[in-house]
Amino acid sequence: MxxxxxxxxxLIYENDEVAYDIMLNKYKSVIYNKALEYYTYLKDNKxxxxxxxxxxxxxxIAFNNAVKKYDPNKGSLFYSFLLVCLTSSFNLxxxxxxxxxxxxxxxxxxxxxxxxxxRAVDPxxxxxxxxxxxxxxxxxxxxxxxxxxxxxxRINNFKxxxxxxxxxxxxxxxSRVVTAMRKKFKISx
Numbered sequence: 001m002x003x004x005x006x007x008x009x010x011l012i013y014e015n016d017e018v019a020y021d022i023m024l025n026k027y028k029s030v031i032y033n034k035a036l037e038y039y040t041y042l043k044d045n046k047x048x049x050x051x052x053x054x055x056x057x058x059x060x061i062a063f064n065n066a067v068k069k070y071d072p073n074k075g076s077l078f079y080s081f082l083l084v085c086l087t088s089s090f091n092l093x094x095x096x097x098x099x100x101x102x103x104x105x106x107x108x109x110x111x112x113x114x115x116x117x118x119r120a121v122d123p124x125x126x127x128x129x130x131x132x133x134x135x136x137x138x139x140x141x142x143x144x145x146x147x148x149x150x151x152x153x154r155i156n157n158f159k160x161x162x163x164x165x166x167x168x169x170x171x172x173x174x175s176r177v178v179t180a181m182r183k184k185f186k187i188s189x
Contacts, residue, residue, distance in 0.1 A: 005078040012067060024063065027082060031059035034083070038090045041162065042097065050097060055090065062089035091149070091167060098152045099140075139184060147177045154178055 003011070003022065011019030035055035042050060066085040070078055136155075140148045146167065153163045160171045 006072055009067065009070060009072070009078065020067070023067065024060075027063060027079075030079075030082065031063055031086065032056060034086045034090065035059045038094060038166075041094070041158070041166065047097070047156070055093065058089055058093050059086055062086045065089070087168075094166065095145070095149045095152065098149075098156055139181065143177075143181075147181075150174050150177045151181050 003019070005023070008019045008023045008026075012023060035052060035058070039050070039052045039055045062085045063082065066078070066082045069085075070081050072078075140151060143151065146169065149167055150163055150169065150173075153166065154174075158166070160174050163169070163174055164171055
């Protein structure tokens, strides 16, 4: 027998595990495709250390939250609500991944492949860079969540168009945030 989303949700609210499995199987491809979209952004920017499974698991958690919080009286389809939940959840995960404190983990190199020439690296440069990262991290913590995400994505070489799509903001807002951040950061450094 074929059920629509509303019938399945009613059964799920009555603790019917079969209905939950049917609903999850129905939306697995949506969750997977959305997870793949975000994972591809990280992979394209050479951020390592995270797998597609990490994003898929986050998508399953978002699906569970969507099932629990969906209210059919609000006038939206479950599918639309699920997409909003997935996007929000993946944006938060992406923001956490791209935090500056995680930066070394994202772009690590195997020691077998990278041998530093001791004559080419000045240890004071490393200290200066660490100081700059600490100042930048302080600035980011003072910003709103959206502005912090914009700056973090820009630092990680995301294009304005990619940031617009990921965070659903205008390019003019992105430009204002980046310009203001450059001015603030330039004054203090």
